[in-house]
Amino acid sequence: MGWILTGFALIAVIDLVPLILQRRGRAIAAFLTVFVIALTIAVLPALGVQIPPVLTFFDKLFKSIGLSY
Amino acid sequence: MLFGYLIRKLRFLTSYRNIQHQSGNSANEETKVEKQNEIKIQKSLHENLKNLKNILCDSQDLNVHSIRFGSESQFSAAIVFFDGMIDNPTLTDGILRPLMLWGMGKKEDPDDTDLLNILEQEVVCASTVTKEEALSELAAGCLCGETVLLVDGCMGGLVINTKGWEKRSVTEPASETVVRGPREGFTENLRTNTSLIRRKIRNGQLKLEQLKVGEKTQTTVCLMYLEGVANPKIVEEVQYRISQLDVESILESGYIEEYIEDAPFSPFSTVDYSEKPDVVAARILEGRIAIVVDGTPFVLTVPMLFIESFQTAEDYYVRPMYASLLRIIRFIAYFITVFAPAVYIALNSFHHELIPTTLLFTFAKAREGTPFPVFVEALIMIFAFEILREAGVRLPRPVGQAISIVGALIMGDAAVSAGIVGAPMVITIAITAVAGFLVPSQTDSGSMLRVVMMIPAAVLGLYGVAFGFLGMLVHLASLESFGVPYFDSFSNTRDMQDTLIRAPLWAMTRRPKGIARGDMTRGHFFIPPLRPFASDKHQEDDAQEGGES
Amino acid sequence: MKIDQSQISSTRFMYTIAFFLQSSALLTAFLSSITEHDSWIPVLIGGVLCIPLILVYRSLMVNFPENTLLGMLDTVYGPVVGKILGVGYVWFFLTLSALNLTDLGDFTKITVLTETPSMILAIFCVLVVVWAVRHGVKVVTRYSALFTITEFFIVFISTLLLFDKIDLKNFLPMFQLEPIKYIHSTHIIATIPIGELVVLLMLTPSVKLSRKTATKCWFLGVGMGMITLLVVLMRDIAVLGNTMRMFALPGLVTMRLIHLGESLSRVEILFAVALMMLLFFKVAVLCYVSTIAIAQMFKTKKYKNLALIVGIFVVYYGTILYPNNVEHVVISQEMMPFFWGIFEIVIPILTLVIAKIRKLPKKQPEKQKQKQEVQHAWDGS
Numbered sequence: 001m002g003w004i005l006t007g008f009a010l011i012a013v014i015d016l017v018p019l020i021l022q023r024r025g026r027a028i029a030a031f032l033t034v035f036v037i038a039l040t041i042a043v044l045p046a047l048g049v050q051i052p053p054v055l056t057f058f059d060k061l062f063k064s065i066g067l068s069y
Numbered sequence: 070m071l072f073g074y075l076i077r078k079l080r081f082l083t084s085y086r087n088i089q090h091q092s093g094n095s096a097n098e099e100t101k102v103e104k105q106n107e108i109k110i111q112k113s114l115h116e117n118l119k120n121l122k123n124i125l126c127d128s129q130d131l132n133v134h135s136i137r138f139g140s141e142s143q144f145s146a147a148i149v150f151f152d153g154m155i156d157n158p159t160l161t162d163g164i165l166r167p168l169m170l171w172g173m174g175k176k177e178d179p180d181d182t183d184l185l186n187i188l189e190q191e192v193v194c195a196s197t198v199t200k201e202e203a204l205s206e207l208a209a210g211c212l213c214g215e216t217v218l219l220v221d222g223c224m225g226g227l228v229i230n231t232k233g234w235e236k237r238s239v240t241e242p243a244s245e246t247v248v249r250g251p252r253e254g255f256t257e258n259l260r261t262n263t264s265l266i267r268r269k270i271r272n273g274q275l276k277l278e279q280l281k282v283g284e285k286t287q288t289t290v291c292l293m294y295l296e297g298v299a300n301p302k303i304v305e306e307v308q309y310r311i312s313q314l315d316v317e318s319i320l321e322s323g324y325i326e327e328y329i330e331d332a333p334f335s336p337f338s339t340v341d342y343s344e345k346p347d348v349v350a351a352r353i354l355e356g357r358i359a360i361v362v363d364g365t366p367f368v369l370t371v372p373m374l375f376i377e378s379f380q381t382a383e384d385y386y387v388r389p390m391y392a393s394l395l396r397i398i399r400f401i402a403y404f405i406t407v408f409a410p411a412v413y414i415a416l417n418s419f420h421h422e423l424i425p426t427t428l429l430f431t432f433a434k435a436r437e438g439t440p441f442p443v444f445v446e447a448l449i450m451i452f453a454f455e456i457l458r459e460a461g462v463r464l465p466r467p468v469g470q471a472i473s474i475v476g477a478l479i480m481g482d483a484a485v486s487a488g489i490v491g492a493p494m495v496i497t498i499a500i501t502a503v504a505g506f507l508v509p510s511q512t513d514s515g516s517m518l519r520v521v522m523m524i525p526a527a528v529l530g531l532y533g534v535a536f537g538f539l540g541m542l543v544h545l546a547s548l549e550s551f552g553v554p555y556f557d558s559f560s561n562t563r564d565m566q567d568t569l570i571r572a573p574l575w576a577m578t579r580r581p582k583g584i585a586r587g588d589m590t591r592g593h594f595f596i597p598p599l600r601p602f603a604s605d606k607h608q609e610d611d612a613q614e615g616g617e618s
Numbered sequence: 619m620k621i622d623q624s625q626i627s628s629t630r631f632m633y634t635i636a637f638f639l640q641s642s643a644l645l646t647a648f649l650s651s652i653t654e655h656d657s658w659i660p661v662l663i664g665g666v667l668c669i670p671l672i673l674v675y676r677s678l679m680v681n682f683p684e685n686t687l688l689g690m691l692d693t694v695y696g697p698v699v700g701k702i703l704g705v706g707y708v709w710f711f712l713t714l715s716a717l718n719l720t721d722l723g724d725f726t727k728i729t730v731l732t733e734t735p736s737m738i739l740a741i742f743c744v745l746v747v748v749w750a751v752r753h754g755v756k757v758v759t760r761y762s763a764l765f766t767i768t769e770f771f772i773v774f775i776s777t778l779l780l781f782d783k784i785d786l787k788n789f790l791p792m793f794q795l796e797p798i799k800y801i802h803s804t805h806i807i808a809t810i811p812i813g814e815l816v817v818l819l820m821l822t823p824s825v826k827l828s829r830k831t832a833t834k835c836w837f838l839g840v841g842m843g844m845i846t847l848l849v850v851l852m853r854d855i856a857v858l859g860n861t862m863r864m865f866a867l868p869g870l871v872t873m874r875l876i877h878l879g880e881s882l883s884r885v886e887i888l889f890a891v892a893l894m895m896l897l898f899f900k901v902a903v904l905c906y907v908s909t910i911a912i913a914q915m916f917k918t919k920k921y922k923n924l925a926l927i928v929g930i931f932v933v934y935y936g937t938i939l940y941p942n943n944v945e946h947v948v949i950s951q952e953m954m955p956f957f958w959g960i961f962e963i964v965i966p967i968l969t970l971v972i973a974k975i976r977k978l979p980k981k982q983p984e985k986q987k988q989k990q991e992v993q994h995a996w997d998g999s
Contacts, residue, residue, distance in 0.1 A: 011930060015923040021080060030916035030924055038931035041938060051938045054713070056945065059953045419731065423884065529734065529742060532726050535894050540746045546760040547753040556760065 001046045008039055110204050114221035117204070118147055121217070124208040131211070138168045144184070146220040149207075154214035156233025163194040164216060164229055185223050193218070197230035209287065236261070242344035242366065244509075247383045254344045255366035259289055262346075262361050262368065266293055269350035274298070280311055283319040290325065294358040300584065303551050307358055307371060322362040322369050329371075332548050336514040339550035341373040348382045356584040372550035372584060374557055376568050378510040379403070384571050393570035400569065402507035406515045407541075409501045410447045411526035411534050413494070417443045419530030435491030444527040446490045450498040451520065453480055458502070553584055621686075621910050621919050624756045624824060628832075631825045632839040633762035634903065635815060639843020640769050641896035642811035643850040644869050644889070645721060648950050650854070651863045653795055653803045655788060658852050660800055664807030665844045671808070674966050675815060676836045679822050680829050681973060687819040688914045691965075694973050701915075703965065708911045710961045711817060712928075715904040716936035719743060722897040723936075724943065729870065729890065740933045743898060744905075748929040751906045752922045755824050758902045765895050766842065772892050773846055776885065777853050779876045788859030805955040811847060812840070813962030820907045866943075905929055 012035065019027050044051055108120050118133060125131055130152045137145050148164065171192050189198050201207050202225045207217045210228035218227040239261065242254030255262045263277060278292045290311060294304060310329040319325060326340045327333065343349050344366050349359050352370045360369040379399045384392040416424055417432060424432065439446060457476045464472055485492045505515045518541065525533030548555035567577065649657045682690045688707060692700035722743055723736040731739065750758050827835065854868040857875060865871045873886040909928045913921040940946040 007930075011926055015926055019920065019923050021076075024918060024920055026916045026918040027913075027920040027923060030912055030918055031927060033916075034912065034924065034927045034931050038927060038934055041931070041934040045937075053938055053941050053945075054935075055940050055949050055953075058957060059949045062953045062956060423887075525742070529739070530731060532731060532739060532894075533742070535891070536742055536746050536898075539895075539898055540749065542761065543746060543750040543753070543757060546750075546757040554756075554760075 001043070004042050004046060008035070008042070011035075108204055110202055110207075110224055110226070112222050112224055114145060114147060114219055117219050117226070118149070120204055121149060121208060121211075121219075124204060125211065136165065136169065138171055140171075144220060144222075146218060149211055149217040149219065150231070151211055151214065154234050155216060155231040159195060159231045159233065160216060163231070164218065167192050167194050182223070184220060185225055185227060188218070188220070189227055193227065193229055195229045195231065199228050200225055201228050202226075212287070239265070245344050245348075245382070247345075247381075247386075250382050250386045251345070251347050253346055255346065255361075255368055257364050257366060259291060259361060259363035262366070263291055263293065265346040266350055266353070266359065266361075266368075269346055270295070270353060275353070278308070280308075282311060282314050282316070282325070284315075284317050286318040286320065288319040289363040290319070291361040292358055293353060293361060295353055295356065298354075298356045298580070299358055300356065303372060303553075303584075304358060306551055307360070311360070319362065321365045322360065322367045325360060325362060326369055331550055335544065335548060336517045337375065337511075337545065337548060337555070338514070339371075339373050339548060339555065341370045341377050341510065342367045343370065344368070345382060351382070351385070352377075355580050372553040373555075374550070374553065374581070374584075375545060375548075375555050378508055380567065380571075385574070389571050389573040396571055397569060399507050402504040403511060403515065406501050406505040406508075407518045408522060408534060408538070409497055409504075410451065410519055411522035411537065412531070413497045414443045414447055414523055415526040415530040415534050418527065423531075432491075432493055435493050438488040439491050440488075441490075443494070444523060446494050447498070447523060448520070450480075450484075450490055450494055451501075453484075454498055454502050455516065557581070621823075621913050621921055624754050625826065626755060626759055626821075626824050628825060628827055628835050630759050630762055631818075631821070631827075632835040633766045634759050634821075635818060635836065635839025636766045636842035636846075637762050637769065637896055638815060638818065638900060638903070639811050639840065640766065640846045641718075641893075641900045642814075643773075643843075643847040644867075644893045644896065646847075646851055646854070646868060647866050647947065648806055648810065649803055649851070650868055651947070652806070652951060653799050654863050655790075655855050655859065656792060656795060656800070657803065657855060658789075658848060659793070660803030660807050661844065661848050661851055663800070664804045664812065665840075665848075667804065668808050668812045668840075671812065671963060671966075672815075672836050672840055673833075674970050675819060676832045677970055678819060678966060678973075679825075679827060680832050681970075681978070682822065683827070684823055686822055686910065686914060687816070688911055690819070690969060690973075693978060694969050694976070704911070704915055707961065708908065708915060710958075711820075711904060711908040711911055712932060712935060713939070714814065714817065715901060715908055715932045716939055718897060718901050718904060719932055720936035720939065722894070722901065725867070725890075725893060725897075728866075737933065737937065740936060741930075743901065744929040744933050747898065747902045747905050748925045750902045751909055751925040751929070755821060755906060758899070758906050761899065765899060769846060769892055769896060770842075772888050773849055773853075776873055776876065776888065777849065779878060779885065780853065780857055780872065783875055784853070784856040785859065786856060788856050802951075802955075805959070806951065809955045809958040809962055810950070811843070813958055815840070816962045816966060817904060817907045819966075820910055905932060908932070 016028070016031055016035075019031060041051065108124075111117060111120075122131065122133075128151075131149065132152050133147055133149050135145065135147045137143075146168075148160070150160070168188070185200055189200055201210065207219075207226050207228060211217055214232040214234060216229045216231045218229060220226075236258050237256045239253050239256055241252040245254075253265060255265060267275065272295070274295045274297055276294060276296045280290045280292070281287050282290050292304070292307060292311075307329070311325065314325075314328050316324070316328065322342060326338070326342070329340065331339045341352075343352075349368050349370060353359050357370045357372065360371065362369070379396060384396065417436070421429060436443070441449070457480065460472065460476070461469075481495060484490050485495060501519065505512050508515070522534060522537045522541075525537045527533075529536075545556050546554075567581075646657070649660065653660060678687075678690060682693065685693060688700075688704040691703045691707070694700070695703060719740050720736070723740040726739050727734065727736045850869060854862060854872050857872050858865070858868055862868050870886050870889050873889045874884075876885040905925070905928060909921045909925050912924055912928060913919065940949060
């Protein structure tokens with residue numbers, strides 16, 4: 001858990017700080033979106049919360065439609 | 070406060086290229102201010118001499134010789150020069166004698182303004198005579214080894230070329246020896262070097278531009294290139310970068326290399342150098358630009374491609390197949406020198422199944438008694454080897470033999486017998502070290518990369534080595550030397566004629582694509598000359614003489 | 619909108635297409651478990667049936683030379699629907715990157731480093747990939763020619779060395795399976811190797827192509843890739859025969875069987891080398907495309923600073939994609955052809971048709987066209 005947080009903090013320092021210094025609003029928005037999603041996906045398993053696998057979800061969706069082999 | 074310091078450093082790192090261009094502009098403003106505050110030249114000889122001595126800080130080796138000349142000795146003048154930097158015969162025969170023997174052809178006294186012109190064009194016998202009107206220029210002329218002639222009553226002085234000092238003669242270069250090929254090397258004198266290049270390329274297209282760099286050293290730097298072949302954009306870029314240098318001293322071409330290179334933090338250098346005129350001439354003929362710096366025998370050539378480190382001069386003088394074989398061996402040697410310790414560590418720590426069984430037993434036996442893990446052993450040995458290599462360069466000659474024996478014994482037998490390192494490790498590092506010398510201009514990058522590759526190898530085995538290799542490839546792909554991609558010759562299938570193999574000279578009809586934008590054809594393609602004696606004509610001779618003996 | 623300012627030449631683009639396809643030649647387990655010894659038939663049929671698909675991609679590239687794929691969607695469908703489809707494609711690119719990255723990590727974990735957590739392997743790969751992505755498309759595609767030729771070389775050498783083990787009887791019996799299996803395999807070929815070429819439509823602004831060069835590029839590139847795929851499959855079938863469906867990596871097993879005299883064995887290292895090379899650059903291209911796509915969605919030109927976080931996101935995303943390898947294979951065989959088919963086949967064809975109906979792109983005024991022609995291409999190769 002500690003390693004994950006340190007890693008993400010390092011990424012923020014390397015990439016976010018120059019963007020803030022240059023005041024690029026849209027790039028900061030893009031960065032933060034991906035950052036937050038990545039952080040959630042990284043931290044949740046460490047806290048014990050199981051994330052449902054993405055492809056299984058789509059598999060069930062398609063099978064219910066009938067669109068699969 | 071600390072946070073402010075960090076923010077400032079971050080801002081610097083993200084925009085350091087902009088800073089370079091800005092400092093160039095401020096330098097120009099400073100020199101303009103300086104020029105306005107200069108001491109003006111005056112008519113009185115006594116005043117001029119006093120000011121000149123002030124500029125040159127009244128050094129004791131500054132000689133001032135007052136003379137009088139003219140048909141009735143009516144003009145008084147003084148010659149100023151630095152002792153030891155001038156050629157005495159030129160001074161006496163070229164300046165003093167004609168001056169003192171000058172009789173007036175015309176009856177009238179010439180004007181003050183005309184006097185200098187007459188002296189410059191009719192009297193003084195030297196190869197270069199210029200009239201200068203600023204004291205700083207006269208002082209600069211003195212400092213270069215030229216003689217300054219100041220005449221009383223004239224607002225100006227003559228700077229006469231009398232350069233002559235002790236020079237090293239043209240000998241075989243110590244750093245690049247060849248078995249076959251010319252053995253001339255550059256010297257520390259700029260004119261000798263440019264003349265050596267000019268003697269190789271006797272074509273009017275070879276252009277030479279001169280710049281003075283360095284505030285205190287006033288080093289002359291020459292750019293030589295083939296006009297019409299070299300890419301004009303690169304020429305402009307080189308001129309811009311050198312003219313923007315606002316430094317105090319240029320003592321060696323390495324200084325210029327560091328100031329103009331494209332990737333200061335990369336282990337690979339993007340500016341190449343050489344000590345041999347034929348190598349530099351060949352590079353100029355391919356469209357590159359040579360930068361000759363006064364005071365050093367190492368001439369820089371830009372732009373550089375990665376493949377140039379693997380091409381030696383001898384490659385082109387020996388037969389193509391043998392040269393191709395040597396080229397492939399050099400590539401393998403570079404690969405060994407960078408990756409051998411890493412692969413050894415990876416195999417020993419992670420992939421025991423890849424080692425043949427008998428060798429595996431030897432390794433295991435060798436590692437039985439050693440206390441350190443393989444990574445630390447390798448680091449120790451590499452460090453010891455680097456110490457030995459550096460010591461070998463700095464040793465005074467009398468002590469050399471003794472120290473080399475001690476080094477060999479320490480690194481060889483004693484370390485293994487003492488159980489500090491294992492014998493296979495010594496062998497690996499020895500091969501690594503020796504292979505590193507096959508590619509002389511990449512020894513520095515090889516030494517650094519070898520240590521860098523060992524870290525992923527120790528962490529993830531061969532997977533780490535593979536990604537270290539890919540990382541190195543990515544870095545090489547991103548390097549550019551003055552706009553030409555560094556790895557150009559590998560990605561461009563047409564330039565492969567001179568990379569892994571050395572194609573025969575009659576097949577290399579086009580210059581490298583990225584460099585010679587001006588004119589890409591070198592010559593015409595023709596098959597090797599027909600062998601006249603193999604034709605049928607001469608079979609009759611054999612038959613007449615009764616068959617071959 | 620042109621985010622990355624560098625240009626690459628058409629030959630390099632062609633080699634990029636080729637090695638994109640070649641990287642699928644190494645992981646043929648999807649195919650070989652369905653139509654075991656007849657797997658080469660779907661490859662041939664799929665190759666031929668996909669010619670119109672390649673033409674669709676080529677036409678999209680030629681008709682919208684300054685737009686990336688997301689830009690094309692915006693132009694053709696209007697801002698709202700275009701944005702929604704764009705988000706879908708961003709998710710698609712990220713999923714593809716994650717799948718390929720976990721393939722690389724899993725392969726290494728299975729064969730070489732069995733005790734390392736596969737996330738460490740993936741992070742290692744991603745760090746180097748992100749470094750390449752930050753430098754732009756020139757670096758990412760620089761070695762495409764070299765690696766394509768190296769892969770050809772490896773395939774050729776391995777086929778040569780396996781001559782004594784090739785048994786042509788392993789191809790029989792032909793055409794004896796149920797037709798649905800052939801259709802299934804052809805569908806897989808159309809979506810997984812060939813369909814992934816839709817990501818290269820994001821590179822359109824970086825490659826200047828006329829209609830003729832584009833056709834040549836696409837067909838030569840696809841041709842080279844499909845030939846490699848076909849040769850590899852046929853080699854595997856000829857050597858392994860019926861046992862092929864037992865193995866997760868038939869190519870690896872084939873190379874393990876090479877045994878020339880006493881000394882030349884363990885040639886599977888070549889397979890590992892080829893796989894690592896090709897998958898690394900495929901992941902690099904995919905991550906680059908994902909970063910550009912995200913930057914374009916947010917209308918920013920600073921894709922360099924997004925590269926690292928997108929890479930790390932891809933690593934973690936790969937861990938939540940499927941619970942285990944078996945599910946992965948089952949899902950890929952059953953669901954993915956349809957799902958990917960939407961992104962790779964349906965939407966591009968629809969886009970082209972609608973573009974033709976709406977007569978897009980509109981003719982640009984002469985001034986703008988001239989400005990575009992004065993461009994430095996001297997650093998193009």
